[in-house]
Amino acid sequence: xxxxxxxxxxxxxxxxxxxxxxxxxxxxxxxxxxxxxxxxxxxxxxxxxxxxxxxxxxxxxxxxxxxxxxxxxxxxxxxxxxxxxxxxxxxxxxxxxxxxxxxxxxxxxxxxxxxxxxxxxxxxxxxxxxxxxxxxxxxxxxxxxxxxxxxxxxxxxxxxxxxxxxxxxxxxxxxxxxxxxxxxxxxxxxxxxxxx
Amino acid sequence: xxxxxxxxxxxxxxxxxxxxxxxxxxxxxxxxxxxxxxxxxxxxxxxxxxxxxxxxxxxxxxxxxxxxxxxxxxxxxxxxxxxxxxxxxxxxxxxxxxxxxxxxxxxxxxxxxxxxxxxxxxxxxxxxxxxxxxxxxxxxxxxxxxxxxxxxxxxxxxxxxxxxxxxxxxxxxxxxxxxxxxxxxxxxxxxxxxxx
DNA sequence: CATAATCGGTAACAAATGTTACACAGGGAG
DNA sequence: CTCCCTGTGTAACATTTGTTACCGATTATG
Numbered sequence: 001x002x003x004x005x006x007x008x009x010x011x012x013x014x015x016x017x018x019x020x021x022x023x024x025x026x027x028x029x030x031x032x033x034x035x036x037x038x039x040x041x042x043x044x045x046x047x048x049x050x051x052x053x054x055x056x057x058x059x060x061x062x063x064x065x066x067x068x069x070x071x072x073x074x075x076x077x078x079x080x081x082x083x084x085x086x087x088x089x090x091x092x093x094x095x096x097x098x099x100x101x102x103x104x105x106x107x108x109x110x111x112x113x114x115x116x117x118x119x120x121x122x123x124x125x126x127x128x129x130x131x132x133x134x135x136x137x138x139x140x141x142x143x144x145x146x147x148x149x150x151x152x153x154x155x156x157x158x159x160x161x162x163x164x165x166x167x168x169x170x171x172x173x174x175x176x177x178x179x180x181x182x183x184x185x186x187x188x189x190x191x192x193x194x195x196x
Numbered sequence: 197x198x199x200x201x202x203x204x205x206x207x208x209x210x211x212x213x214x215x216x217x218x219x220x221x222x223x224x225x226x227x228x229x230x231x232x233x234x235x236x237x238x239x240x241x242x243x244x245x246x247x248x249x250x251x252x253x254x255x256x257x258x259x260x261x262x263x264x265x266x267x268x269x270x271x272x273x274x275x276x277x278x279x280x281x282x283x284x285x286x287x288x289x290x291x292x293x294x295x296x297x298x299x300x301x302x303x304x305x306x307x308x309x310x311x312x313x314x315x316x317x318x319x320x321x322x323x324x325x326x327x328x329x330x331x332x333x334x335x336x337x338x339x340x341x342x343x344x345x346x347x348x349x350x351x352x353x354x355x356x357x358x359x360x361x362x363x364x365x366x367x368x369x370x371x372x373x374x375x376x377x378x379x380x381x382x383x384x385x386x387x388x389x390x391x392x
Numbered sequence: 393c394a395t396a397a398t399c400g401g402t403a404a405c406a407a408a409t410g411t412t413a414c415a416c417a418g419g420g421a422g
Numbered sequence: 423c424t425c426c427c428t429g430t431g432t433a434a435c436a437t438t439t440g441t442t443a444c445c446g447a448t449t450a451t452g
Contacts, residue, residue: 054334056336077324126278131282135282139250141438162270
């Protein structure tokens with residue numbers, strides 16, 4: 001678990017025992033947290049993978065991110081002034097989460113300087129991730145976003161899923177990919193597309 | 197200064213004296229930090245106001261945010277794994293900044309639990325801000341974004357500036373505003389537009 | 393094997409936004 | 423006052439993306 005890397009194991013376990021926390025199992029497709037609801041705990045993903053989805057008032061939706069164990073969810077939601085989930089978190093597979101009260105996390109990072117540094121890195125990387133996504137959506141063309149996507153994932157295998165992540169309609173994505181193939185930027189390989 | 201609110205003044209001042217930091221003046225229009233460059237320090241805005249601008253590879257740009265003293269800049273950039281400015285920061289007016297080394301900030305938040313909590317709130321609120329902006333760009337129509345803008349600022353006075361913040365071309369903004377006025381959602385008042 | 397379900401390709405059209413260009417109004421500087 | 427600068431309104435057209443619909447391929451399922 002990167003968050004606790006280098007931390008004092010005994011001290012962390014003691015705090016975990018002294019303060020409320022729970023270990024929860026979710027089945028594939030379950031809703032782990034709902035956009036708009038209060039966030040009081042840190043969600044430590046121990047097994048499985050989840051994805052975060054954002055929905056607008058008009059009902060349009062976007063898959064923000066997919067996270068796999070070991071990772072930490074809601075690190076920046078619990079300490080924000082509002083304390084509200086800006087996304088809905090869904091189980092991508094069966095998974096196990098350790099749900100830890102905000103106060104417990106505070107005790108741990110107050111007590112352990114290494115965990116504090118790790119936590120600051122986790123929360124800051126989350127900000128940087130959002131900055132990059134914002135850059136993509138606000139400033140880049142669909143073609144650029146497709147290329148970024150493939151650079152990150154190596155390939156586009158599932159067009160529908162990618163369309164959700166890229167925030168466009170599937171036929172629009174299909175059309176844009178066709179153009180990139182014609183331009184010689186992408187090529188088809190097996191069931192997916194890769195950079196030439 | 198919200199960051200140090202409730203903190204132990206003497207302890208903070210001692211650390212500030214013991215560790216490197218500098219107090220810098222910038223003139224209106226000066227570049228305070230450049231997108232893509234390494235970020236090693238926290239920028240505490242003591243006087244004046246600044247704005248953060250994001251530029252894509254194609255040269256398209258977007259004004260992300262305007263911040264006024266007292267506030268903190270780059271709170272989440274210094275602790276990220278990359279440690280790179282995702283935006284360019286420019287002086288919106290003459291301003292004074294206190295530039296504090298990353299290590300100094302770490303000492304302070306390690307030493308003072310209240311400042312630690314404040315810092316977590318600052319950094320988390322920045323994440324939430326980015327989430328909202330992302331929601332706007334990825335999911336909302338221009339009309340919705342215009343209304344959000346007016347709800348936040350009370351009015352649109354400067355169409356050019358607003359076009360940069362909303363990430364659209366000025367004539368597009370002008371046209372969209374005209375439609376909202378015709379729909380009875382907005383009305384002209386003095387030099388600007390407000391919600392009806 | 394037959395069938396249904398899912399996914400991808402594509403076409404036609406609609407809607408939104410960008411681009412370019414030009415005219416006009418107001419304010420400041422000479 | 424006149425000139426220049428900045429910001430605005432707006433029109434015409436180009437480009438991008440959304441929407442809807444239909445077809446074909448593959449795969450799971452009985």
